[in-house]
Amino acid sequence: MPDYNWPEPDSAALVGKRISRVDGPAKVTGTAKYTYDVTRPGMLYAKVLRSPYAHCRIVSIDVSAAEKLPGVEAVYVVQGAGTEIHWQGDDIAAVAAVDEQTAEDAVQNIKVQYKQLAHLVQEEDLSKAGDRAKPAAEQVVGNPDEAFAAAEAVTVEGYYGTSVVTHCCLESHGFVAEWEGDTLTVYPSTQAVERLTGQFAEALKIPATNVHTMMQYVGGGFGSKFAVDRWGIAAAHLAKQTGKPVKLMLERAPEQMVAGNRPSVYAKVKIAAKPDGTLTAWESDSWSTGGMGGGGSPPMPYIWNFPHQRKRHTAVSINAGSARAWRAPNHPQGCYVTMCSIEDLAAKLKMDPLDLVLKNIALTGERSELYRQELLKAAELMEWKRRWHPRAQGSPGPVKQGLGLALHTWAGRGHAAECRITIHPDGYVEVSTCTQDIGTGTRTVIAIVAAETLGVPMEMVKLNIGDNHLPPGGSSGGSTTVGGVSSSTRRAAMDAREQLFARIASGLGTTAENLETVNGTVRVKNDPSKGFTWKQAAAKLGVNPVSAMGKNPDEAKGALTSSGVGGVQMADVSVDTETGVVRVNKMVAVQDCGLIVDMKTAESQVYGAMIMGIGYTLFEERVMDEITGRMLNPNMEFYKLAGLADTPEMVVHMWTDAEQQKRGVIGLGEPPTISPGAAIANAVANATGVRVPTLPLTPDKVLAALEKGGLA
Amino acid sequence: MQAFEYAAPSIKQQAVALLGNTWEDAAVFAGGTDLISSMKDNLLAPKRLVDIKGIKELGGIDFTPAAVRIGALVTLEQLLAHPRLGREYPGIIDAAAGVTSPQLRSRGTIAGDLCQRPRCWYYRAGFGLLAKDKDGKPLVPNGENRYHAILGNQGPAYFVNPSSLAPVLIAIGAKVRLYNGSSSRDVPLEQFFVTPKSDAERENVLKPNEIVTDIIIPAIPAGERLSATYEVRQKEALDWPLAAAAVALRMNGGRVQSARVVLGHVAPVPWGAPDAEKVLTGKRITADLAIEAGKESVHQANPLSKNAYKVQLARVAVKRALLRAAQGGA
Incomplete structure (x- = not known):
């Protein structure tokens, strides 16, 4: 029997080299x-009627006018009379017609009577959440009261948060469904070709052996494409009803409203350290939403195992599309709150945050030595020691430059x-x-x-x-x-x-x-x-x-994979203090992920993650209107993503050594998207001398923080 | 989207004849970057599209001793590529370059930039140009108004004029030529834009049976060619300005003989700032004067619940546009 292992770097012909992607x-x-490109003979197009209200009950639904429209072949009611609808954009009925336009017209001919119900669509102001707020039990580690009360304790208090953001898959969610007798063939846009088999079989009450799923290319998922979704089942029903293939792809607006998002988090945090910077205690009151289901607590304090902790978290249920896994679920939020708080403490102690995190590196546990080396490497690539300055003590003039850093981890087995x-x-x-x-x-x-x-x-x-x-x-x-x-x-x-x-x-x-x-x-x-x-x-x-x-x-x-990766990122930003506009000048990422199979696609993951990170840090935000209950920016115009011109110089250093080689192949897609929020926000605090509490760091918030002044 | 007729006339008389007496009858289709998406979003449902792209006389940039004529169909990219226009009216180039989408610059026309509908997200979501709930109550004052008007916002209109080029074109004294099939009328661009007082009104004086044929800009003597536009945009890649300012200066011996200051994206119409202009007259442009002019330009601003920051952005835009224009003059 052969020795099951990976080739050593010096003998490998391909593994670890820079190879362009085969596709x-x-x-x-x-x-x-892509699924969006799939066409089948005789294929019909489906469109979905969606709830215009954030919270309502369907009193009645009349599809007869839609059914009579020439070119319409079937109407399928997803949620009928009597159903309570909990968010704008939820599926009510789907229509299959000979072309997209006819299907769209038919959707507008469906007559629905709604009874509107009271809604809540914003969660940052917890005082307005009422019984939508569900506090979880307090968690305590060590003796936080004593630690905060210690005579020598230096404490800092702050408020930090990140808004709900959406996945923004370039290819929206959707399916083509086609029956042959009792056998269903589905062309999905998915991250889970085989997992969909059972989901379709169960929903349609057919044997799993009768479901064939096929997909060659998918235009992004980021965690939002694991399920058949209501619209997938609707497509299958419409295909059954008509005996023809049916294609149902979401338009951009529903894609933004109902096809997934990342939960928010808002947190009031107090941390304490000894005068020399040794971290001692953490206390946080946090809340978040992931839609109707509320939102769980992100890992806090993230990475840093403070000896004394008190944590309270409240889930807030709101009338908006449900959260789905979003690239490194919960980690970006936890990292943001924790690393911003630590940076604020460093500022209060008049310490370089790099020195403060190095001093406390043992609190990161078994990865601490690797983190230390990664911090030093990142600092070298950013020229941190030469370029860092205390808060607001950088360049004269209205445009202020600053540096920030953050650390992250992920499993990835x-x-x-x-x-x-x-x-x-x-x-x-x-x-x-x-x-x-x-x-x-x-x-x-x-x-x-x-x-x-x-x-x-x-x-x-x-x-x-x-x-x-x-x-x-x-x-x-x-x-x-x-x-x-x-x-x-x-x-x-x-x-x-x-x-x-x-x-x-x-x-x-x-x-x-x-x-x-x-x-x-x-x-x-x-x-x-x-x-x-x-x-x-x-x-x-x-x-x-x-x-x-x-x-x-x-x-x-053999053991060809293992778990646990991490990295360090540093950001260099400029803040125009007259306009509040933030530009990222440069980002450095040092990342380990075990044995690297293809250096080029690995680096590419890190580049993409940093660009995505700039997006959620500076631009992205689901804007909900409390009056109408609507999402106001379900588009690519006012839901702002980082473009090429917003992309800075990016330096990626993949950590490769004998130790990483031994660990085998570990995943990389998610971890590098964790740190950008904190690294960039900390750079903004370093540049301006003030903390802009919540992401995204939009000009109105930056100017408000500058006007308010102070540390936090 | 409602089915519609499509017509592609080759002369402007035909084009106007194909238009109707109401906005529902027909829409002028040039670049289409706003029109088509408005139709897809069920905001507009014209029965006929009159595609004017094939009408040659609506294109071209012509210089005469007295004026520059820019055809309605000239794209933003064509403006940017025109060397003489850039030398004499740098503020136009600043504004066109601020549209950072190559697609929009290549497809979008100068008249389309002036005639595009507001980007107000309530309007775009189907709540009407004046953005009211079903009881007729305005949504903007107590709603999400971060991008809305800080001037001229006593209602019922709260949106901001979305044009990139209008502020500088007004500042340099442009007129817009409107044609109704039998005659043309020249309207000073600042009078072209109006604030609608009811749902029946629109954002400009164009009638359903008229088209914009040309933009006419008065010639400016050499040495007086100071103009600039400054936009505050959150993103470098495609993004709408949060506030913008355009200035045009006529200089005499290093001092401002006369100035025009026009703000964009702050009011339902491009917003002239005569008080800022007064401050500038007779002075040399300095950083302090530019700051003062910025303050004067928005001293009557009355921000809504979430857009006070735009007052500051407008001040800065005026200051920076002035300094930029002054630099260009030397």
């Missing part, structure tokens, strides 16, 4: 087909996955696993691992993904995919290689254990002159290909 050309030339590898007699290699590439480079990573293991060029590896008839490959969430599928692929490839060796060894006058694959050849170890080219070796298989299964985890076959 890049297909994406930029438009040959990559590779998830359960299975993979089948087939070596065909012509030398081509087929890798089959039901995973999906949500833009993270999953395809590329699988191809690299298979090609590396078999010693063949990547062009000889053909991938089959995104089809639930393939071996299960898991959902893409929690940054667990690359660790999972690279491990299953590695094991399958090693076993396939063993089988190949076994079948051809005698032809080389040796036994399987004496063979190796190197650079397109199969040869005898220690006697490289004896061997076959890869194609010759494969040809020896005759008519019977080699096929092997690999899975993750597989205790008997």
Whole structure:
């Protein structure tokens, strides 16, 4: 049995190198087909009538006029008379018609009587939440009262928060559904091709074996695309009713209103330290919303294990679309509140926050030495020690420059996955696993691992993904995919290689254990002159290909993934103190994530995460109107995202050393999006000398904080 | 979206003949960047679109000794690419460059910029131009009004004029030429914009059977070509200004002989600031004077519940536009 491990960096041909993503050309030339691009013969288009009110009861619904409209083939009532609706944009009825316009017209012909009910759509002012606020039990660690009361304690109090933001997938949510008898074929836009199987089967009361889900490309998910959703089931019903394929994709407005968001958090925080900066105590009163379900507490204090803590959290239920997992769920909020509070304490102590976090680094636990090294590396790349200045003591003139930092962590252990590898007699290699590439480079990573293991060029590896008839490959969430599928692929490839060796060894006058694959050849170890080219070796298989299964985890076959990654980010900003406009000049990210399969796509994850971070820090905010109960910016105009021109110089340093090599492949997609909020906001505080309490850091808030003055 | 007729005339007489007596009859379709999205959002439902893009006489930029004529169909990108226009009217270039979307600059026209509908999010959500609830109560004063008017906002209109080019065009004395099929009338651009007092009114004096054919700008003697626009935008990438100011200065011996200061995105119409102009007259432009002019420009501002910050932004925009214009003159 082979030794199941990863190749060492000096012997690796592909793993750890900078390799362009294999589907890049297909994406930029438009040959990559997303669900939005799927068309089926005779396909109908579906549109959804959505609630105009944040809270109401459906008194009656009359679809007859819609049904009579020429071109309309079916109407499906999602939530009928008597139903209580809890947020604007919730699905009420869906129409399938010959084209989008007819479906849209039909939706407008559905007559619904609503009884409006009282709503709450804003949560920052907790005093207005009434019985919508549900406090959880207080949590206490150590003796916070004593720690705060200590004579030497230096305390700082602050208020910090982040608004609800939405996922903004470039490709909206949606499905194409098609029946053949009792068998349903679905083309979803999803992060979970195989998980949808059971969800459709259960909702439609058909055997899971009758559901076929297929997707090759998805235009973003970020945590919002794991479910069939009401509109997916509606599409399936409409397809059943009409006997024709039905396509239902959300328009941008409902995409922003109902297809997911990140919970807010608001927190009043008090922390204490000894005069030398040693952190002692944490106290927080926080609240948040994730829609009707309220919102749980983010991890606070984040990363820093204060010896004494008191925490109270209140979930606020509001009439707005429900939260979904948003890239590193809860971490950006927890990081923001914690790191801003620590930065404010550093300012009060007149300490450089870099010195303060280094001094307390042991409070971060087992990762502390790595964090220390990462902080020093980031500081070097930012020239922190040369460029940092105490608060508001930077450049003269109205535009103030400042630096800020934050730290983050994530788990990222590779998830359960299975993979089948087939070596065909012509030398081509087929890798089959039901995973999906949500833009993270999953395809590329699988191809690299298979090609590396078999010693063949990547062009000889053909991938089959995104089809639930393939071996299960898991959902893409929690940054667990690359660790999972690279491990299953590695094991399958090693076993396939063993089988190949076994079948051809005698032809080389040796036994399987004496063979190796190197650079397109199969040869005898220690006697490289004896061997076959890869194609010759494969040809020896005759008519019977080699096929092997690999899975993750597989205790008997090595530990190829582990858990726990982290990183440090630093931001350099300019704040125009006359206008309140903030620009990010530069960001530095130092990130560890175990063994890196593809340096290029790994760095790309960090770049994207930082840009997304600039978005939620400076621009993004779900604006809810308390009077009408509406979301006022369900568009890409006043829901503001960072554009190219708002993107700063970005320096990414991936942490690679023997220790990370040993840890195996760990996920990376989420962690680098955690720190930007705190790093940028702290840089703004450093630049201006004042704390802008809540994200996004819009000009009105920056100016208000400057006018108010003071530390917090 | 309601089905509509599409017509693409090649001369302006035909275009106007295809328009109707009410706004519901027809809409003029040029760049379409606002019109099409308004139709998709069910804000507008014209029975006919009159595509004027094929009417050659509505294009072109012509210089004569007395005036510059800019055709209605000239795109923002064409303005930016015109070297002489940039030399003589730098404030126009500032304003066009402030539209940071290449798509909008390439597609959007100068007349479209002037005639686009307000971006008020209540209006865009279907609550009407005057943004009222079903009982007729205005939504803006107690609602989310961070982007709304700080001047001329006594109601019933609270939106801000969205034009990027109007402030500078007013500052340099532009007129807009309107054509109704039989005759043309030239309207000073500052009189083109009006604040609607009822749901029946619109934001400008254009009638349903008229089109904008040209923008006419008086020629400016060499040496007096000082103009600038300054926009405060939160984002560098596509974003609407939070406040903007345009200035045009006529200089005499290093002193301001006369000045025009016009604010954008602060009121339902581009907002002239005569008190700021008075402060400037006869003076040399200095940082202190620019600050004073900024203050004077908004001293009558009456912000709503959530937009007081825009008063400060308007002050700064005026100051910076003045300093920028003064630099350009030397």
